[in-house]
Amino acid sequence: MKTKPKTVRISIIGFGNVGGGVAEAVRRKREEIERRHGIDIKIVGIADLKGAIVNENGLSEDAIMKPKTRRKPEDMTSRDVIKEIEHEVMVEATPTNVENGEPGLTHIITALESDRHVVTSNKGPLALEYSRLMELAAKRGKELRFEAAVGGAMPIISLVRENLAGNGIISIKGILNGTCNYILTRMAEEGLPYEHVLKEAQEIGIAESDPSKDVEGIDTAVKLVILANSVFDMNMTYEDVEVTGITDITPDALKLANDAGYMIKLIGEVDRAGGLKVAPRLVPKDDPLNVGGTLNVATIKTDLAGDITVIGKGAGPIEAASAILSDIIRIYS
Amino acid sequence: MKISMDIELKDIPGQLVRALKPVSDFGGNLLSVLHQRDKKTPSGRIPVQLVFEIEERRLDRLVEVLKERGVNVARIGKERLKDSMVVLLIGHIVHSDVRETIDSIDSTGFAEVVELSLSMPAVDKKSAASVTLSAIGKEELKEALNILERTVNKKGIMVISSV
Structure with missing residues (x-):
């Protein structure tokens, strides 16, 4: 019919x-x-x-x-x-x-x-x-x-509000900015300094000519605010987020992290107690949050389903x- | 030597002093007392975690006296630093008194810096260090991280903690 x-x-x-x-x-x-x-x-x-x-x-x-x-x-x-x-x-x-x-x-x-x-x-x-x-x-x-x-393209809002309805959401953390992920991934792989990789990213169109919104964590913070408001029913604005960007990360730091079994990623994290934080964090190499290139990723911690991780292309x-x-x-x- | 000890007290007034007095009577030096009033053991007692320094030969006698006083000794730990984490520092780590940074953790009695790898590029450039913190428990480990952050933030050093 x-x-x-x-x-x-x-x-x-x-x-x-x-x-x-x-x-x-x-x-x-x-x-x-x-x-x-x-x-x-x-x-x-x-x-x-x-x-x-x-x-x-x-x-x-x-x-x-x-x-x-x-x-x-x-x-x-x-x-x-x-x-x-x-x-x-x-x-x-x-x-x-x-x-x-x-x-x-x-x-x-x-x-x-x-x-x-x-x-x-x-x-x-x-x-x-x-x-x-x-x-x-x-x-x-x-x-x-x-x-x-x-x-x-990475589904997260409908995933949490519809597919995971019935779960209490404890926290969401992840990489929400592909530009930062690209820069940190390249720095770690090639041992290159930040300025060098930033220029390279600008040349291939991954970073904007004014990259501050991305590299200073502002874009990640804004996305975190949207998650806090839509998923946790909070009433947050950008001012409520504690933000640190990636401009001070050095190749030495990435190497030391690597030797200890970690990668450095710019992680946005929101928990149900109302803490909103964007900062470079150590991610264990075997953690699902360790994705490279320009990919985005988020781990949703729930009270019934446990941890759910989604990975996808963040931009384009x-x-x-x-x-x-x-x-x-x-x-x- | 440093000892961590989990004891359990009756839930009536005066029990904590009753348990701590023998420690100093035996020449012990208390470093940390974690009194968890909101937690109870299945038998309705209140768990307390102690860390103290004492001469090893006096330890057995101390335990006897505690038992005589109605204090349950649930665990005695000589391998006391159970939980660890790696954090990364970026900044002028050495020239901002790295010793004071380490002491801020070691002096807590419940946590220590057990490993530190340093990478120093050119003199005027920021250095990086990976630091392993160990503590007697998860809560203490979190507190150690807070102390480290407070100590180095004043020095313009960035702390990168693990997810």
Whole structure:
């Protein structure tokens, strides 16, 4: 017996790496998602700083790929698209801003107030205004999902809240920043100094030209705040996290750690007593947290299931899109 | 010699003094007393962990006197440092009085620095050390780490502890 698939119209606000990745993932997976989940995803609007493009019947691949066909921001802003174009789910994929959460914060509020579900990869609004946003979503009877904000493709938020429902969560700790993991892994393997490996990471696009958010532990701290609020129902902000980055780690230190059977990793840790800490830590070589390269990993300590560890790719457009697509599908299943 | 001893007291007032007095009577030097009022043994007694220095020949007599006074001696440990951890330090470790750093742990009576490997690059560069701390129990080991962190934080040294 075949039922008619449900059409789900989405907008993508912020069309950089992640937004582009979502469009690409929808293009690749559309038929499969319709067949397996009975959902027909249509992209009806795309908007970013450069302009907007909309079509209530679904944008064609051509239109998505050709930015020149877009309307200028003066004619149509991101907010206009969110408010005025009829759709069910707004995908918020603008860059993270931990100072005031904008423009993502306004986008999310506008969407919820226009009775749209929100799926986002944007950490800023969640780290700054988590409870306010969740309250607004609840009041509107809409969902606000953000699996892509923590750990990229690595499932952690739905894993804890849905698959591990019934467990008390004692603590979560792990590597939540692929850039730091890459730098420390390379330093340990090659015995190279921090500055050298950082430059190398910048050249191959793993570290940004201003790497401070990653290497000083800020990105990890923000993700920790999101975990604390969403998994432990806390009301934390960035200020509540004790943060130490990796800039002072030396090749000597890595070698001594290695001789004693350890690796040094930047570990974010949150426990149910409310302790939030980001710091370089010694990880035994045989511990599941010891993963290399740009991988992310998290060990969830639970009272019934014991320890559960997930490993996955933390960054990358298609990886983030994977988390966003699962969030969209979950809203309708 | 240093002795760790687990004793168990009746849950009535005055028992701790009753148990500690003989230790000093026999010339013992108490280093640490861990009185766990919130824990009880199955027989309803209160466990206390002692660490003290005493002449070995007086130990047997001390145990007899404790038993006469109604104190259960559950364990006597000469191999007393049971739990260990490795921590890493990065900073100007030697030139910020490494001796004082080590003493801050050794003087506790319940924990010691049992191993230290040092790596010193150029004179003006930060050095690194891996330090093995041992203590008579898990709680004491945690406390030793706290003491170490407090001691070296003042010296601008970073502590990397194990997950």
